[in-house]
Amino acid sequence: xxxxxxxxxxxxxxxNDAKEVTAQLETVSSWTATLQLIAESWLDNRVPVSFxxxxxxxxxxxxxxxxxxxxxxxxxxxxxxxxxxxxxxxAREAARALSIAAAARDTLQxxxxxxxxxxxGARMEALKKRAQALQ
Amino acid sequence: xxxILQLALGILTSVGGFFDIGNLVTAxxxxxxxxxxxxxxxxxxxxxCIFLVELSGRFAAVSQKAIPEAVREHFGFKVWIVxxxxxxxxxMMTIAAEIGGIAFAAQLLTGIDFRLWAIPAAIMVWLLLWRxxxxxxxxxxxxxxxxxxxxxxxxxxxxxxxNELLAGAQPTLPHKDEAAQYWFIAVSxxxxxxxxxxxxxxxxxxxxxxxxxxxxxxxxxxSFAGMSFGxxxxxxALVVAALVFEPRGIRVDSINQAAxxxxxxxxxxxxxxxxxxxxxxxxGATVEVTLSLAYLTAQTFGWRWRENEAPYANSRFxxxxxxxxxxxxxxxxxxxxxxxxxxxxxxxxxxxxxIVSIPFLLMMNDRRILRQHANGIFSNTFMVxxxxxxxxxxxxxxxxxxxxx
Numbered sequence: 141x142x143x144x145x146x147x148x149x150x151x152x153x154x155x156n157d158a159k160e161v162t163a164q165l166e167t168v169s170s171w172t173a174t175l176q177l178i179a180e181s182w183l184d185n186r187v188p189v190s191f192x193x194x195x196x197x198x199x200x201x202x203x204x205x206x207x208x209x210x211x212x213x214x215x216x217x218x219x220x221x222x223x224x225x226x227x228x229x230x231a232r233e234a235a236r237a238l239s240i241a242a243a244a245r246d247t248l249q250x251x252x253x254x255x256x257x258x259x260x261g262a263r264m265e266a267l268k269k270r271a272q273a274l275q
Numbered sequence: 276x277x278x279i280l281q282l283a284l285g286i287l288t289s290v291g292g293f294f295d296i297g298n299l300v301t302a303x304x305x306x307x308x309x310x311x312x313x314x315x316x317x318x319x320x321x322x323x324c325i326f327l328v329e330l331s332g333r334f335a336a337v338s339q340k341a342i343p344e345a346v347r348e349h350f351g352f353k354v355w356i357v358x359x360x361x362x363x364x365x366x367m368m369t370i371a372a373e374i375g376g377i378a379f380a381a382q383l384l385t386g387i388d389f390r391l392w393a394i395p396a397a398i399m400v401w402l403l404l405w406r407x408x409x410x411x412x413x414x415x416x417x418x419x420x421x422x423x424x425x426x427x428x429x430x431x432x433x434x435x436x437x438n439e440l441l442a443g444a445q446p447t448l449p450h451k452d453e454a455a456q457y458w459f460i461a462v463s464x465x466x467x468x469x470x471x472x473x474x475x476x477x478x479x480x481x482x483x484x485x486x487x488x489x490x491x492x493x494x495x496x497x498s499f500a501g502m503s504f505g506x507x508x509x510x511x512a513l514v515v516a517a518l519v520f521e522p523r524g525i526r527v528d529s530i531n532q533a534a535x536x537x538x539x540x541x542x543x544x545x546x547x548x549x550x551x552x553x554x555x556x557x558x559g560a561t562v563e564v565t566l567s568l569a570y571l572t573a574q575t576f577g578w579r580w581r582e583n584e585a586p587y588a589n590s591r592f593x594x595x596x597x598x599x600x601x602x603x604x605x606x607x608x609x610x611x612x613x614x615x616x617x618x619x620x621x622x623x624x625x626x627x628x629x630i631v632s633i634p635f636l637l638m639m640n641d642r643r644i645l646r647q648h649a650n651g652i653f654s655n656t657f658m659v660x661x662x663x664x665x666x667x668x669x670x671x672x673x674x675x676x677x678x679x680x
Contacts, residue, residue, distance in 0.1 A: 166526070173523040174532050186538040187546045190386025195531040202528070265524065272452075 157215035158271055164206045165224060165268040171199045171206075172231045172261045175238060179254035182242050192242040200235040203228050220271065227264050234260065282496045293324075293505025294423050295560030296376035297369075297467030297621045299553065300527070300614055302509045303536060305460050306516030307527045309453075311443030314513060316461040318444055320468030321506035323661055325498050330635050330654075331474040332494035335481035338644045342478050344574040345644070346634045352575075358630040359575045362471055365627055366568040368620040369472060370603040373561040374400075375613025379530050380554030384547070390610050397604030400561045404596055409483040409582040412566070416559035423556050425548045426511030429540035435514045455678040462672050463618060466625030468509070469665075472567035474631060479570040483583050491648060515540065530614050561600075569595040618676070625672035628665035636662055 178195050181187045207228040210221060234253050241249035305313035335341055340348075347355045377400075378392035385392075403412060449457035477498075486494065515536050520527060527533050530553070537545035566582060573580035573592045586593035607613070636658045639650040650658065 167528070169524050170526045170528065173525045174535075177523060177525065177535055181535060181538050181546075184542060186542050187535070188386065191383065191531070191534065191546065194382070194386070195529075195534075198529055198531050261524075 157213050160213055161210065161216055161220065161224065161271045162268060164209050165264060165271055167206045168203060168224070168228050168231060169261060169264045169268055171202050172257055172264055175199050175231065175235055176254055176257040176261060179238055179250055179257065183247060183250055183254065189242050189245075193239050196235040196239040196242075200232050203232045203235065207232070220267075224267060227260060227267065230260055231257070231264075282493050282500075293473075293502060294420065294508045294556045295467075295470075296372055296553070296557050296613065296617050297463075297470065297624070298509045299376075299512055299556065300530075300533070300617050301460060301463045301467045301621060302512040303516040303520075303527045303533050305464060306513040306518075307520035307525055307532075308460065309449070309457060310517045310521045311439050311514070312447055312449070313457070313461055313464065314440065314443030314510065315446045316464045317468070317506060317509055317513060320465040321502060321509075323465070323664070324468050324473070324506075325502045326654075326657060326661065327469065327474055327632070327635060328477050328502055329495055329498035330639055330650075330658075331478040332481050332486070332498055333491055333648055334638060334645065335478035336486040336490045336494055337488050337646070337648045339482060339487070340644075341475065341482060341570060341574050342634060342638065343475060343571050344577075345638055347575055347577075349638065349641070355575060359571065361627050361630060362475075362571060363568065365620070365623055366472060366564055366571065367599060367602065368616065368623060369470065369564045370561060370568065370599055371606040371611070372613060372617045372620045373557045373564060374600075374603045375607045375611065375616060376530075376557030377554055377561065378607055379613050380550045380557065383530075383534055383550035383553070389613070390608050393607035394604040396561075396607075397600040400558065400565065401597060401600045403558075403562060404565065404582070404600075405586055405593070409480065412562050412582065413480065416562055419555045420559050422548070423508045423552045424511075425537060425541070425552055426508050426515055428511075429537050429545075430511045430514035430518070432540040433515065433518045435518065440514070455675065458671070459622075459675040459678065462625050462668055462675055463621045465668060466621035466623075466628070466672065468506075469628060469631070470564075470621075470624050471627065471631045472564045474635075475571050476563045476567040479567070479574070479580070483581065488648070512536070528614070529612075561603075565596045565599050565603075568599050569593075622672045622676040625668040627669070629662065629669050632658075632662045632665045 175196065178187065178192055178199075182189070182192050207225055210216070210224050210228065213221065234257050238250060238253045238257075241247075241253060302317065305316070331342055334345070338345060343355070343359070374393055374396050375389070377396035378389040381387070381392040381396065382389040403415075407415070448454075481490070481494065516527060516533070519525075519536050519539050520532070525532060534546060534549050537549045539545070541548055569592050570580055572578075572595045573589070576591075578591045579589050580592040581589055582592075636655070639645065639658065640655065642649045
């Protein structure tokens with residue numbers, strides 16, 4: 141039902157705004173997948189903690205920029221905007237939490253965040269496809 | 276025997292000099308965003324690069340003059356000064372971007388912010404230029420540059436699908452929605468491969484190495500084998516990015532993302548190999564771009580120039596590379612994103628390519644200077660095609676940077 145409501149709401153979205161939403165969601169998807177790869181790489185001892193800290197900081201910054209850009213889109217239906225922003229916020233929180241978990245050498249937490257990012261990535265990908273369909 | 280040794284060393288040197296932050300970033304972006312679809316631009320850029328490098332080396336070996344010197348003498352200082360100023364700007368941007376690459380590599384290895392590494396990186400390159408001779412600089416960059424072959428081995432270890440690679444070697448059109456990004460990356464790849472500094476450095480290097488007419492075949496071998504070998508590394512970087520990032524939907528917008536590219540092929544060493552490759556490639560490129568700027572400036576103003584001589588014997592030449600490195604270091608210590616600067620730089624490279632290609636077309640037909648080594652019909656036809664292509668790139672590169680970058 142919520143998907144149907146979202147689809148109806150998204151249909152009102154103007155072409156340009158739909159393109160912008162798609163572009164921002166692409167950035168979010170890319171950085172969410174990056175965070176997941178960082179988590180997996182750290183868990184497999186492939187990258188140092190200092191890299192996790194710096195790269196997750198950068199990911200959080202980029203996600204914040206994407207969130208701000210999504211906020212500014214006035215022609216975007218609220219339901220789509222809310223779902224996208226919520227997803228971005230969760231990804232940012234996961235980035236921070238992953239950095240803390242790596243600093244504390246907490247592999248269990250890091251594994252949990254990697255799993256969470258996997259689910260979030262799939263959600264963002266689905267959202268992106270729905271926005272793409274509007275163009 | 277000496278020439279065969281020079282040929283072998285020249286090929287190694289070309290590998291060190293060919294691959295830099297621009298090649299790495301654009302190849303990785305292409306692989307991550309379009310898998311193998313943009314492989315053809317790498318091949319096209321390499322063919323053009325081989326051709327122009329061969330011309331610049333042949334011109335220098337036969338005439339005993341580097342291109343800027345000859346252009347100034349042929350067309351006059353007033354005609355040359357505007358292209359010269361544009362080239363100085365492009366060189367400065369490239370120097371800053373390469374210093375950023377060294378600093379970022381140091382950040383990856385130490386965890387210390389890259390801004391703090393920018394000035395030490397510039398000082399390290401300056402010391403190398405100040406203390407070493409041309410051959411010393413050339414060969415140390417070449418030997419260290421071999422580490423960048425890890426991208427080729429990485430691609431082989433991940434079993435790149437040959438049929439897809441062959442398909443990517445043929446030009447194809449992108450999906451309508453991705454056209455701006457596709458063409459932006461295509462132009463950037465060519466802009467990174469045909470960087471102006473390569474030709475000015477190469478032709479001046481031929482004079483430093485005392486090439487003469489008997490070196491024409493050595494030049495042909497170095498330009499063909501060396502540039503092809505160098506292009507192989509760019510292809511390796513594209514393939515690795517295509518195999519690691521594209522299936523996950525990761526676009527390369529940051530060097531931090533690119534740093535993960537070798538961790539699948541080399542689980543334990545991949546991260547360090549990437550950082551070392553980036554650092555070494557950028558040290559080699561910074562040395563070459565900085566020397567190229569010093570050569571360009573000295574040849575434009577008719578100053579004495581020789582890296583093989585002590586700095587006090589060529590004080591204005593040494594002052595140019597000292598100042599350029601200082602400015603580059605200061606710019607990068609301000610915190611500019613090296614990747615963004617690199618993308619702007621390669622787009623600008625593409626925009627100024629006619630300044631490089633048109634003098635080639637004119638000078639290579641001067642039979643008073645080149646005698647039997649002047650361009651024939653085949654070379655001239657290909658050169659005209661290159662000039663037309665560079666004019667097209669000059670028109671589209673900046674709009675594409677705005678739309679697709």
